[in-house]
Amino acid sequence: MIASLTMYDWPELGPEHDRLWGHIRAALADEGLNGPEALTRGGDVWRHWRDPGLILGQTCGMPYRTRLYPHVRLVGTLDYGLPDTAPGYYYSHLIARADDPRTLDALVGGTLAFNGQDSQSGWAAPQNHVAPRRFDTILETGAHRESARAVADGRADIAAIDAVTWRLIVTHLPGVAERLRTVAFTEPTPGLPLVTARQNDPVPIARAVRSALARLGAADRDALGLVGMATIPHDAYAAVPVPTPPTPNSTA
Numbered sequence: 001m002i003a004s005l006t007m008y009d010w011p012e013l014g015p016e017h018d019r020l021w022g023h024i025r026a027a028l029a030d031e032g033l034n035g036p037e038a039l040t041r042g043g044d045v046w047r048h049w050r051d052p053g054l055i056l057g058q059t060c061g062m063p064y065r066t067r068l069y070p071h072v073r074l075v076g077t078l079d080y081g082l083p084d085t086a087p088g089y090y091y092s093h094l095i096a097r098a099d100d101p102r103t104l105d106a107l108v109g110g111t112l113a114f115n116g117q118d119s120q121s122g123w124a125a126p127q128n129h130v131a132p133r134r135f136d137t138i139l140e141t142g143a144h145r146e147s148a149r150a151v152a153d154g155r156a157d158i159a160a161i162d163a164v165t166w167r168l169i170v171t172h173l174p175g176v177a178e179r180l181r182t183v184a185f186t187e188p189t190p191g192l193p194l195v196t197a198r199q200n201d202p203v204p205i206a207r208a209v210r211s212a213l214a215r216l217g218a219a220d221r222d223a224l225g226l227v228g229m230a231t232i233p234h235d236a237y238a239a240v241p242v243p244t245p246p247t248p249n250s251t252a
Contacts, residue, residue, distance in 0.1 A: 001034065001035065001036045001053045001054075001055055002036065002048050002051050002053050002054045002055065003021060003024075003025075003035055003036050003039050003040060003054075003055050003056045003057070004040045004041075004045070004048045004049075004054075004056075004057045005017050005020070005021065005039060005056075005057075005058045006040075006041065006045055006048075006058065007058045007060065007192050008058075008164060008165070008168065009041065010145075010172065012168075012172045013168075013223060013224060016220045016223045016224050017039060017224070018038070018039065019216070019217070019220050020212065020216055020220065020224065020226075021035075021038070021039050023212035023215045024056065024208055024209055024212040025037070026212070027207070027208035027209070027211040027215070028205065028208045030211070031204040031205075031207060031208050032204075033055070033204060033205070033208070034055070035056070036055070045059075049063070049071070049072065049195065050068070050071045050072075051197065052197050052198075052199065054072070054195070054196060054197040054200075055196060055197070055200065055205070056075065056194060056195075056196055056205060056209070057072075057194070057195050057196070058078070058192050058193070058195075059072075059192065059193055059195055060118065060119055060121070061120040061190050061192065061193065061237050061240060062118050062120040062123070062124050062240075062242065063118045064193050064195065065237045065238050065240065065242070066118070068195070069237075069238075070198075071197075071198055072195035072196060072197060072198055073195065073196050073197075073198055073200060073201075074193055074194075074195060074202060074233075074234055075193075075196050075202045075205050075206050075209065076088075076193075076194050076206045076209060076210075076231055076232075077190060077191045077192065077193050077194065077229065077230045077231075077232045078191065078192065078194065078226060078228075078229055078230075079191070079226070079229060079230045080163075080164045080167075080191070080224075080225045080226060080227065081225060081226070081227035082163050082164070084188075085188040086188065087227075087228065088191050088229070088230025089188040089189060089190055089191055089230075089232075090121065090162055090163050090188060090189065090191040090192075091121075091125070091162070091163055091185050091187065091188045091189070092121045092122070092125045092126065092160040092161060092162050092185070092186040093161050093162075093163060093166045093182045093185060094107075094126060094158060094159075094160050094182065094184045094186065095148065095151055095158065095159055095160075095161055095166075095180045095181065095183065096151060096158050096180070096181060096183050097152065097154070097157075097179060097180060098178070098179055098180055098181045100157070100181075102157075103183070104130070104158075104183050107157055107158045107183065108130050108133050108134075109137075110137065110157025110158055111137045111138065111139055111155075111156040111157050111158070112126060112135035112137070112138045112139070112156065112157070112158055112159065113138075113139045113140075113141050113146075113148075113150040113151055113155070113156035113158070113159040114126070114138060114140060114141065114147055114159065114160065115140075115142060115143050115144050115146070115147055116140065116142065117140070117245055120189060120240065121144075121160060121161070121162030121165075121186075122144060122147060122159070122160050122161070122162070123160075123243070124241070124242060124243050125160050125162075125187075125189065126158075126159075126160035126186065127243035128186070128187070128240075128241050128243060129160075129186045129187065131241075131243070135158075136246075138246055139155060139156045144159075144161050144162065144165040145165070145168075145169060145173060147159035147160075147161065148161055148169055148173070148176050148177075151180060152179040152180055158183070160186060163185075164191075164225060166182075167225060189240050190232045190236050190237050190240070191230075191232075193232070194206075194209065194229075206229070206231075209229055210228075210229055213226060213228060213229060
């Protein structure tokens, strides 16, 4: 059996996520459901998401709508209380170096650092934001925090960092954040969906998550930035455009 909250499960927030999972596991037991003792960390997230033993996982909107949804059921979307957007939705900060005066229009011609080609916030959001133009020179970093570092260090010109991760960077990597500035914000889209294996009933799992969030201590809630859980339908995820992948010769 697998439970994974890997998307924002930074080492700095490991204890808080462990306590959140403990509350979810207890609430699942109240629903007559079993959950693993500990969160699964490391390894292939795609294997975790598609495992028939997945009781609860947090994925990204782009993998969910493009490849994952036939294999899972939607449980809900954690709400991180972001300003100027609907519950459960998020957006990306388009960031550049603090000493780089270029506008977004000029930065489209530079190098985009991004975490992965299946990322809504890091890849799809910036490409959709500048369409019909496109970021053609790219640097794949494997993680949002590494994209931020790539821009701060001058290895890339711009990156799209989702607003929850940007909040974590400001808190836990202030030396990186202070070298960056927000150039623009992308349009809000549905946030990171919670999913369960296809054969599971998502309704009692959703109740368990809501119950766990109500039990979560104020300090842990503040550290994780959580304010609740939203219900966002599959169609809202499916409606977000999917940009074409990078061309073979586009890597910086």
